[in-house]
Amino acid sequence: MTTNPTRTINPTRRAFVTGSAAAAAGLVLGFTVPLGRGGGAALAGAGHTDEITAWVVVRPDETVIIRIARSEMGQGTLTGLAQLVAEELACDWSKVATEYVPPSRNLTRGGAWKSFQTTGSRGIRGSHDYVREGGAAAREMLIAAAARAWGVPAGECRADKGVITHGPSGKTTTFGKVCAAAAGLPVPDKVALKNPKDWTIAGKPLKRLDTADKLTGKQVYGIDVRLPGMLNAAIRQYPLFGARLRSFDAAKALAMPGVRKVVKVGDDAVAVVADTWWQAKTALEAVDVVWDEGPHGRIDGADIAAMVDEGLDAKDAFVGNKAGDAAGAIAASVKQVQATYSYPFQHHATMEPMNATALWTPERCEVWCPTQSAEDALAAAAFAAGLTPDRCEIHRMHLGGGFGRRGAGPIHDYVHQAVRIAREMPGTPVKLLWTREEDMTHGAYHPVTQCRLTAGIDDQGGITGLRVRISGQSILAGIMPGRLAGGMDPVVFQCLAPKGDHAIAYSFPNLLVDHAMRNPHLRPGFWRGVNANQNAIYLECFMDELAHAAGQDPLAFRLKYMKDHPKSRAVLQAVADKAGWGRPAAKGVHRGLAQCKAFASYVAACAEVSVSDGGVVKIHRIVAATDSGHAVNPQQIEAQVEGSFVYGLSAMLMGECTVKDGRVEQRNFDTYEVMRIKDMPRVETMVMPSGGFWGGVGEPTIAVAAPAVLNAIFAATGKRVRDFPLKHSGLRLA
Amino acid sequence: MAKINVNGRTVTVDADGATPLLWVLRENLDLTGTKYGCGIAACGACTVHVNGAAVRSCALPLEAVAETDRIVTIEGLSRDGSHPVQRAWMDLDVPQCGYCQAGMIMAAAALLARTPRPTDADIDAEISNICRCGTYQRVRAGIHRAAGGKA
Ligand code: FES
Ligand code: FES
Numbered sequence: 001m002t003t004n005p006t007r008t009i010n011p012t013r014r015a016f017v018t019g020s021a022a023a024a025a026g027l028v029l030g031f032t033v034p035l036g037r038g039g040g041a042a043l044a045g046a047g048h049t050d051e052i053t054a055w056v057v058v059r060p061d062e063t064v065i066i067r068i069a070r071s072e073m074g075q076g077t078l079t080g081l082a083q084l085v086a087e088e089l090a091c092d093w094s095k096v097a098t099e100y101v102p103p104s105r106n107l108t109r110g111g112a113w114k115s116f117q118t119t120g121s122r123g124i125r126g127s128h129d130y131v132r133e134g135g136a137a138a139r140e141m142l143i144a145a146a147a148r149a150w151g152v153p154a155g156e157c158r159a160d161k162g163v164i165t166h167g168p169s170g171k172t173t174t175f176g177k178v179c180a181a182a183a184g185l186p187v188p189d190k191v192a193l194k195n196p197k198d199w200t201i202a203g204k205p206l207k208r209l210d211t212a213d214k215l216t217g218k219q220v221y222g223i224d225v226r227l228p229g230m231l232n233a234a235i236r237q238y239p240l241f242g243a244r245l246r247s248f249d250a251a252k253a254l255a256m257p258g259v260r261k262v263v264k265v266g267d268d269a270v271a272v273v274a275d276t277w278w279q280a281k282t283a284l285e286a287v288d289v290v291w292d293e294g295p296h297g298r299i300d301g302a303d304i305a306a307m308v309d310e311g312l313d314a315k316d317a318f319v320g321n322k323a324g325d326a327a328g329a330i331a332a333s334v335k336q337v338q339a340t341y342s343y344p345f346q347h348h349a350t351m352e353p354m355n356a357t358a359l360w361t362p363e364r365c366e367v368w369c370p371t372q373s374a375e376d377a378l379a380a381a382a383f384a385a386g387l388t389p390d391r392c393e394i395h396r397m398h399l400g401g402g403f404g405r406r407g408a409g410p411i412h413d414y415v416h417q418a419v420r421i422a423r424e425m426p427g428t429p430v431k432l433l434w435t436r437e438e439d440m441t442h443g444a445y446h447p448v449t450q451c452r453l454t455a456g457i458d459d460q461g462g463i464t465g466l467r468v469r470i471s472g473q474s475i476l477a478g479i480m481p482g483r484l485a486g487g488m489d490p491v492v493f494q495c496l497a498p499k500g501d502h503a504i505a506y507s508f509p510n511l512l513v514d515h516a517m518r519n520p521h522l523r524p525g526f527w528r529g530v531n532a533n534q535n536a537i538y539l540e541c542f543m544d545e546l547a548h549a550a551g552q553d554p555l556a557f558r559l560k561y562m563k564d565h566p567k568s569r570a571v572l573q574a575v576a577d578k579a580g581w582g583r584p585a586a587k588g589v590h591r592g593l594a595q596c597k598a599f600a601s602y603v604a605a606c607a608e609v610s611v612s613d614g615g616v617v618k619i620h621r622i623v624a625a626t627d628s629g630h631a632v633n634p635q636q637i638e639a640q641v642e643g644s645f646v647y648g649l650s651a652m653l654m655g656e657c658t659v660k661d662g663r664v665e666q667r668n669f670d671t672y673e674v675m676r677i678k679d680m681p682r683v684e685t686m687v688m689p690s691g692g693f694w695g696g697v698g699e700p701t702i703a704v705a706a707p708a709v710l711n712a713i714f715a716a717t718g719k720r721v722r723d724f725p726l727k728h729s730g731l732r733l734a
Numbered sequence: 735m736a737k738i739n740v741n742g743r744t745v746t747v748d749a750d751g752a753t754p755l756l757w758v759l760r761e762n763l764d765l766t767g768t769k770y771g772c773g774i775a776a777c778g779a780c781t782v783h784v785n786g787a788a789v790r791s792c793a794l795p796l797e798a799v800a801e802t803d804r805i806v807t808i809e810g811l812s813r814d815g816s817h818p819v820q821r822a823w824m825d826l827d828v829p830q831c832g833y834c835q836a837g838m839i840m841a842a843a844a845l846l847a848r849t850p851r852p853t854d855a856d857i858d859a860e861i862s863n864i865c866r867c868g869t870y871q872r873v874r875a876g877i878h879r880a881a882g883g884k885a
Contacts, residue, residue, distance in 0.1 A: 074831030074867045207827055214832030215820045217767015217808035221833060224766035232761075257750065276749075278757035351771050351779060351833040351866050400769070400833030401866050436772045635827065639872065643830060646868025669776040669864060678858035680870035 055085055055113075055134030057099075058142070062162060062176035064091045066135075067101050069113040070123040071372050072210060073399035073406075074643075075698040076636035077123035079208045081131055083632055084124070087202040088135030088194060091175060092162035098209060100396045103374035107389055116374040119407040119526060121599040121696025124632055128694055129193070136191035138182075145182035146173050196630055196691065205635035210398070222370040222397040225357040227429040231260055232277035233421050234284045235432060237442050238268040240662035241521050242294035245270060253283040262287060263424045265417050273421060277433055296521040296662035304448060304520040304659060305342075311471025311516030312340065312452045318517065320493035324510035329465030333456030337549050339542055341453075341722045343534035345657035345664075346446035346527055347672055352400020353439040354414035357431040358422035360385055365392045365422070369415050370399035372407040380412035384419035403647070404444070404526035409479040411444045411525055437667045444525020445657055445664075447473035449492075451538040456510075461550025463561065465510030468496060468538070474517050475531075478524040489517065494531040494598060495539060495703060501600040501695075502532065504539070505568035506561040521662065528647055529702035532598040537652070540594040540707035541722070544714060554593055554711065555581055567690060568595055571604040571625040574686055579606035579623040589620055592711025594704040601695030602627040605645075605704040607681075609712035615731045619649070619681035619709055624701055626685070629693035638685040641701045645683055648705030650674040653726045653733060679733050737801045740765070741810025744801065751797030755789075756780040758796050759807055767808035767836045771864065778863030781837035781844075782807050788844035808836035811843060819843045822879035830867035838863045842877050851881050 057065035066085045072078035082098050106113045115126060139159050146164040147154035150171060157166050162175045196203060213219035238244065248270050250262035258279030263271045270289055274280035311317075330336055356369035358381070365385035371377035374394050382389040394415075399406060406412070418432040434442070449472030456464035474489035494502040496513045504513075527533070547557035555576050562569045572595040576582070585591055588610045595604035608621040624641050631637055654673040658665045666672040706724075713731065714720050721729045736747050738755075740763060747762045754773075759765040759782070768791060771779030775793035782791045783806040784799070799805070811817045815824070819842045822828075829835045838861070845852055845860045852860070857877055865873070 074829070076830070207824075208829075210832075211824060211827055211829055212815060214829040214835050215823050215839065216811075216815045217765070217836050219832055220766070221769075223770065224760075226764070226766070276757065276761040278749075278753050278761060282750075282752075349866055351769070351777070351831070351864065353770070399831055401831045403866070433770075436770075436774075639827065639830060639869070642871045643868030646870060647866070668774055669772045670774060674864055674866065675868075675870070676864065677861045677870040677873060680868075680874070683871055 055131060056089060056138040058138070058175045058179040060176045060179060062092065062095050062174060063097060064089065064095050064162070064175070065097050065099050067113070068098050069101050069106070069116050070127065071116070071118040071374065071396060071399060071402070073118065073370070073372060073402035075123065075640060076208055076633060077118065078210055079206065080124050080632040080636065081127070082209060083202045083204070083206060084128055084132050085135035087199055088132045089139050090159040090161065093201050093206070095162060096209065102393055102395065103378045104390060104393050117408060118372040118402065119404065121699040125600060125694035125696050132193050133191055136193060137187050140188045140191055141182040141185045142175050142178055144185050145178040149173070149178065149181065202632050203630070204633070206633060208636065219398060221352055221400045222355045222357065222368060223352055223400065223433055225368045225397065225431055227357065227359065230357070230429040230431055231273050231275065231425065232280050233271045233273045233418070233430050233432040234277060234280035235265060235269050235271040235417060235434060235438060236284055236287065236289060237438055239291055240293065240296055241523055242296045242662070244268055244292045244294060246290040246292045248290065249288040252286040256283040256286060259283045261424060263421050265420045269417060271417070271421050271432065273425065273430055277431070281435065293662070299521060299659060299662045301659045307520060308448060308450050308472045308518050311518040312450055312469055314471070314516040316516065317469065317514035318488035319512070319514045320490065321496055321498045321504065321511060321513040323508065324465070326465040326467045326510040326512035329510035330454055330456035330467060333464045334459050335457040336454060337457060337546055338452065338454045339545055339720070339722060340450060341538050341541065342450040343448065343537065343724055345448050345522060346651050346655050347440055347443045347657050347666065348401070348403040348405035348525070348527055349440070349669070349672060349674065350399070350401030350403060350405055353434045353436055355431065355433040356415045356418035357429055358418040359429040360419060360422040361426050363391065365419060366395065367393070367415055367419060368395040368397055369418070370397050370402070370406055371412065371415070372399065372402045372404070376408060376410070377412050377415050380410070380415040381419050384416045385423065403528040404530070407526050409525070411479060413442070436669070440667050440672060441664045443523070443657070443664070444479065445522050446527035446533070447475055447524040447531070448520065449473060449534055451534070453538060453542040455542070455546055457546070457550065461552055463508055463546060466508050468513040469516065470514070471516040471518055473519050473524050475524045475526060477517060477519055489515065492531055495535040495596045501598070503597055505565045505595060505597045505602070506558070507564045508561060522659065522664070529598070529699045532596065532699065532703035533648065533651065533706070536594060536596045536598070536703035537707045537710065540596065540704070541710050541720070544592070544711040545720060558593070558595070567602040567627055568597055570690070571595060571602045571627050571688060574625045574688060575604045575606040575623045578684065578686065579608065581606060590712050590715035592708050592713070592715055594707035594711060596700070596703050598700040598703050599696030600693065601629070601697065601700040603700045603704050605701070605708040607708040607712040609709055609716055611713060611716040611731065616734050617713060617726070617731050618734055622681050622683045622708065624683060624685050624704070625688055626697065626701060627688045627690050628695035628697050629689055629691060631687050631689040634687045637687050637697050640697045641685040642683045644699070644701035645705045646675050646680065648702035649709060652706035652709065652724055653679070656725050736796055736799070738796070738799050738805060739801065739803065740805045741807060747796065749796055751795060753796045755782070755791040755794045755796060755799060755805070759791060765807050765809050769833055769836055771834070778841055779834050779837040781840040781863065783840060783844055786844065786847055788841045808840060811840065817843060818880040819846065819876065822876040826872050826876050826879065828869055828872040828876050830869055834863060834865040838865060838873055842873070842880065846877065846881055852877060
């Protein structure tokens with residue numbers, strides 16, 4: 001998603017402190033937009049910590065609990081956000097614990113925590129200011145409480161590592177000792193944030209807060225939820241998008257061990273509820289289902305390809321970026337270069353399959369689930385429960401991967417289903433778990449597109465004009481049609497946009513980028529990196545083609561068009577320098593470059609690749625650079641960059657979802673192949689924060705992973721791969 | 735009723751003999767650290783040790799497990815997270831989402847038990863677990879570190 005998050009900075013703040021809460025929990029600090037009801041100060045049900053919402057909780061035992069609104073799915077946002085709050089709070093980092101805020105609480109508190117969306121690489125970049133303000137306000141209140149107790153001006157006191165010191169007298173106290181008193185003080189209207197140069201917690205390569213339990217099996221994911229009396233459900237959904245359940249015969253299944261119930265779920269799925277999931281899954285295989293296939297049962301991949309192909313030449317298209325007269329300039333050029341690329345459907349393939357546990361009664365519904373978008377999960381639960389959202393609760397679990405599958409939009413189908421099933425068993429918690437096969441065939445797929453690029457070349461080999469026609473699927477049209485702008489999907493133009501988080505990082509005098517929307521029946525979704533993935537392949541490989549057509553060095557050729565893009569130039573030059581661009585690589589090893597701006601960050605990569613005569617590709621080394629403005633936790637940025645190569649290269653090398661008879665053919669990891677450790681190149685990451693802005697981290701690098709390697713493959717072979725995955729081109733990994 | 739030995743204790747389980755060990759561990763014995771990823775022995779999320787060897791428990795039916803087989807899960811790898819692989823993982827912040835990591839750690843521990851100083855080629859050959867977050871670089875470094883190398 002390209003748009004800046006809409007949010008209000010510096011909302012009216014209000015202390016919310018209750019006597020009982022303060023007594024029980026020490027200080028609960030924070031602020032909120034004015035409440036819709038109740039006058040704000042009184043928190044309904046406040047009586048113990050878990051029911052009081054705020055950014056910061058300080059306990060008399062010096063524990064600091066930092067409340068987290070965004071979801072942790074491996075990207076490290078939980079630790080990063082805690083670092084930002086702790087930095088301003090000036091607490092002792094070793095005393096920090098974290099806690100998720102439930103979304104219904106956000107609703108009843110008038111949106112006190114703003115967005116829970118953990119999508120678009122904006123966990124930190126979308127909330128850094130107000131979470132830091134939350135920490136700073138808490139620090140001021142703690143200092144004020146100490147100053148008041150001492151009878152000295154607050155201005156003479158300072159806080160560091162959870163200790164408050166009165167400068168002139170040298171007296172000290174701690175956060176835990178003054179937390180109860182601080183709780184009664186007003187929240188300051190304005191707080192000054194530290195200059196990032198002075199950071200001691202944020203900006204440092206601290207260890208993650210959530211590692212220990214992941215090493216011992218203690219970390220509880222949605223799939224691990226266990227509640228008293230809980231039953232387990234397995235589900236069989238429509239075999240293809242658009243199909244409906246006509247009838248089913250559950251007689252055999254009902255006689256099988258452990259089976260409690262066979263449930264029709266909406267009009268397109270059937271579920272078996274049993275004592276254990278294995279029993280449910282086994283019995284489900286004995287349910288005979290008759291499907292009404294609907295309109296899409298005869299669609300094959302070739303039909304979809306033809307549909308998208310047609311869009312390459314279509315007259316009508318949405319214009320996403322236009323400068324000068326591309327068509328005229330190209331026509332008037334001494335030479336034209338044209339190439340057509342295509343990119344297939346991909347699956348998120350989170351390691352943890354979709355799941356949710358629901359407990360429903362006529363009065364209330366609770367759901368335990370992994371979600372990147374707690375608001376959407378709550379909406380799905382409330383709708384399925386037939387209850388208002390304030391009677392529902394989402395308990396967020398750490399995600400076993402998200403990558404967009406559990407993100408924005410009406411794709412919380414697993415939550416919806418779990419609640420529907422639980423409604424059939426009021427008062428009994430039911431855990432729904434999809435098999436990998438259900439997961440693989442009911443995704444929200446990376447959209448399929450093709451791209452035709454045409455350039456006019458002058459007699460110096462320079463680009464006179466560039467025409468980029470994208471044809472294919474729109475994510476917004478598929479799952480969020482309300483977000484289309486006059487029918488146009490602006491997200492389609494990531495990395496090719498005229499300005500903003502995904503601005504094209506070149507300046508061409510004549511440019512036209514447009515999109516012929518062609519929507520096949522498969523549900524699309526935001527897939528880590530979204531449209532930056534294929535758009536960066538299209539543009540960065542084509543730039544490479546043009547450089548070679550002009551007989552020019554691909555680095556120098558790119559830089560000619562990057563004069564107005566200093567930050568992009570800096571990361572590109574950095575990877576080239578570190579990789580040794582311009583100097584010979586090891587024998588048989590060839591290099592390729594790519595750069596782009598995505599999710600407001602500037603990224604570049606240089607890949608070193610060799611290709612044997614038999615077409616065996618070996619990726620030896622990748623040098624990558626990221627300028628995300630600020631770097632809240634550099635070692636976690638490195639981890640995200642390393643992982644981005646696995647995700648991006650898995651797709652480019654081997655990933656694809658194909659369609660036959662309307663169905664996704666891949667059903668498990670035996671057919672949807674992904675990289676393993678043996679395929680992993682050495683990744684050297686440069687974290688280059690240049691300050692002054694906040695860019696995303698989890699996604700941008702994926703965009704440069706594939707084109708850098710593809711350009712290196714061209715350098716090695718003279719062969720330009722334009723259709724993916726690579727395995728179709730006679731090339732393969734060792 | 736079957737008797738199996740898990741993490742040093744012999745337990746009785748009431749499950750159909752065809753039930754994969756993975757689900758016996760998760761559902762009958764509450765040992766949810768071992769994860770389901772594919773159910774077809776393709777991803778390694780469910781890796782446990784059977785008599786010291788890494789085994790994908792999703793493809794091992796309960797009836798194929800003898801009472802004398804010693805099964806170790808992530809919960810039993812060490813008492814307190816102090817196995818060298820766990821310590822190396824902690825030092826290097828290996829996990830991202832962590833979902834694959836129990837299987838990854840069990841696979842790495844089995845490799846090290848057999849090959850105390852594995853080469854990169856050994857790691858490539860023996861560790862085929864899938865990590866969609868892409869922690870492979872740190873997994874490799876972690877194995878070398880646990881082996882006493884420097885990484
Ligand atoms: S769940 Fe056993 S190998 Fe994937
Ligand atoms: S850490 Fe997320 S799948 Fe490996």
